[in-house]
Amino acid sequence: MLRLTDLVKQYKTGDKALKNVNLEVPDGQVMALIGPSGAGKSTLIRCVNRLVEPTSGKIHLNDLELTTLGQGSLRRTRRRMGMIFQEYALVERLTVMENVLSGRLGYVPFWRSYFRKFPQADVNEAFRLLERVGLDHMVDKRADELSGGQRQRVGICRALIQNPELLLVDEPTASLDPKTSRQIMRLIRELCEERKLSAIINIHDVLLAQMFAERIVGLQLGEIVYDGPPDGLTPDVLTQIYGEEDWEATIEKVDDEDELGDDTPPQQQAATSN
Amino acid sequence: MGTNMNTSVHRTWKKPPFIQSPLLRWGLVVGAAIYIALAFGTMDVNWSRVADGIPRGQRFVSAFFPPDFVSRAGDILDGILESLWITIISTVAGIAISIPVGLGAARNLSPRPVYLASRAVLAISRTFPEIIIALFAVKLFGFGPFAGFIALSIGTLGFYGKLLAEDIEDMDPSQAEAVKATGAGWFQWLNYAVQPQVMPRMIGLGMYRLDINFRESAVVGIVGGGGIGATLLTSFDRYEFDSAAAILLIIIGIVMAVEYSSSYIRKWVQ
Numbered sequence: 052m053l054r055l056t057d058l059v060k061q062y063k064t065g066d067k068a069l070k071n072v073n074l075e076v077p078d079g080q081v082m083a084l085i086g087p088s089g090a091g092k093s094t095l096i097r098c099v100n101r102l103v104e105p106t107s108g109k110i111h112l113n114d115l116e117l118t119t120l121g122q123g124s125l126r127r128t129r130r131r132m133g134m135i136f137q138e139y140a141l142v143e144r145l146t147v148m149e150n151v152l153s154g155r156l157g158y159v160p161f162w163r164s165y166f167r168k169f170p171q172a173d174v175n176e177a178f179r180l181l182e183r184v185g186l187d188h189m190v191d192k193r194a195d196e197l198s199g200g201q202r203q204r205v206g207i208c209r210a211l212i213q214n215p216e217l218l219l220v221d222e223p224t225a226s227l228d229p230k231t232s233r234q235i236m237r238l239i240r241e242l243c244e245e246r247k248l249s250a251i252i253n254i255h256d257v258l259l260a261q262m263f264a265e266r267i268v269g270l271q272l273g274e275i276v277y278d279g280p281p282d283g284l285t286p287d288v289l290t291q292i293y294g295e296e297d298w299e300a301t302i303e304k305v306d307d308e309d310e311l312g313d314d315t316p317p318q319q320q321a322a323t324s325n
Numbered sequence: 326m327g328t329n330m331n332t333s334v335h336r337t338w339k340k341p342p343f344i345q346s347p348l349l350r351w352g353l354v355v356g357a358a359i360y361i362a363l364a365f366g367t368m369d370v371n372w373s374r375v376a377d378g379i380p381r382g383q384r385f386v387s388a389f390f391p392p393d394f395v396s397r398a399g400d401i402l403d404g405i406l407e408s409l410w411i412t413i414i415s416t417v418a419g420i421a422i423s424i425p426v427g428l429g430a431a432r433n434l435s436p437r438p439v440y441l442a443s444r445a446v447l448a449i450s451r452t453f454p455e456i457i458i459a460l461f462a463v464k465l466f467g468f469g470p471f472a473g474f475i476a477l478s479i480g481t482l483g484f485y486g487k488l489l490a491e492d493i494e495d496m497d498p499s500q501a502e503a504v505k506a507t508g509a510g511w512f513q514w515l516n517y518a519v520q521p522q523v524m525p526r527m528i529g530l531g532m533y534r535l536d537i538n539f540r541e542s543a544v545v546g547i548v549g550g551g552g553i554g555a556t557l558l559t560s561f562d563r564y565e566f567d568s569a570a571a572i573l574l575i576i577i578g579i580v581m582a583v584e585y586s587s588s589y590i591r592k593w594v595q
Contacts, residue, residue, distance in 0.1 A: 100506055129508035140503035144521040153517050157508025164513050206503075213507060 058108035068094040083264035130157035133210030137222035139202040141194040154212035200231035218250035393567035404556030419481020427489030450483035459545035473550030532587030
């Protein structure tokens, strides 16, 4: 379980990105974090693995308090949290396999990683994951040769090979086309179910959030303004999160799309594994 | 509707000027023109000496031909080999010391005090041209290739360290962040996130520095740093311009060979 208590982040410029955020994510829950740009979504998940240092407040991963960890224990704790990024953030000049295995860096000594001599168990797991996402035939391709959807799948493998308890997902679909976005979201959701992972998914797209998350948290100017089930997102709630706009169309569409998401035609599933 | 469209057709547009104030804008243009006119006006050219110099130059050039590779072949070969030796080991040593200094001088990698200290080292080693450092090194260690090696290593440090630091500062932070998020150690992070991003450019710059060091080895040789420069100076002192021409041609040939191979290598490592 992840628990944020009175989390505050104030940047050096004086901007308060997070104002006393209190949030609990139970084990195995897939939670979507929505909100306008600048609401503090990225800051929130980066505070959890301390890529951004919180100003005050507490973060508990099970019983471990994260904000006071020293460098060594911070590194060991980061291994338990996999992160997936907006622009994939693969190391472009490394191969697919090297990118996936970089998820094991926290577990292997420097010389092994330097000579790319990872333990056989890690290599097996890397192949297994790449097979799961349909990319095991591309292990020696350089990351910059892949398409957007393929890169994000490699990014997912890199996060999962850490064997994490928690996934921090930052706008996974922001640079993908609508169809690939759904495939990626579905993949993340399925993998979380398979591995009993909890996840915090930052996402712009309200529809996708409703389709693939079991809980939605709305963030506005660093404060939680909505916390509830996907179907609780009424026009009023969306107005509160994002501001005045005609939300009826967004809400109505959900029902149609949801069905579409559940029974994918077979040829589309074949495309997923390519 | 119709009138609206008509007015929009006649709206004019001009690119906004780079400097807003017209007074400052035209003041700078006129000021620069006056300065250049004055600078040319005060340059004291003695045309009769230029006229004297031209036939002397012609005699000089004709003394270069035909280049004589043979009579001083042994000296030339020794000089070239010594220069190549200075070039290679000063490039290798210079790059080796510039890696830690360059890492220290990258703002996004190092704490403030380390950054400032490393930048100071780079600034000092870049302040003096190789030939000045070579003069010092000759005074300290005496004539010979060791002085040349020291001078070129320090020159390489300033050049390579600064460019390495700047390349690291320009790297994509998201790739670095992603590797850090896996729990990688600092050296693992350097090896997986930083090195792949800067390596191709650094190999290209290493080749370029090899090229520079070879040319500079001829220059530092003239002030006593050993190598082909010393041989070249000797042949000038003995008025053996045909041998000097041969040496210059060999230097041009080697520089061109390094040039072509470096552009090939740069394409290959991309």
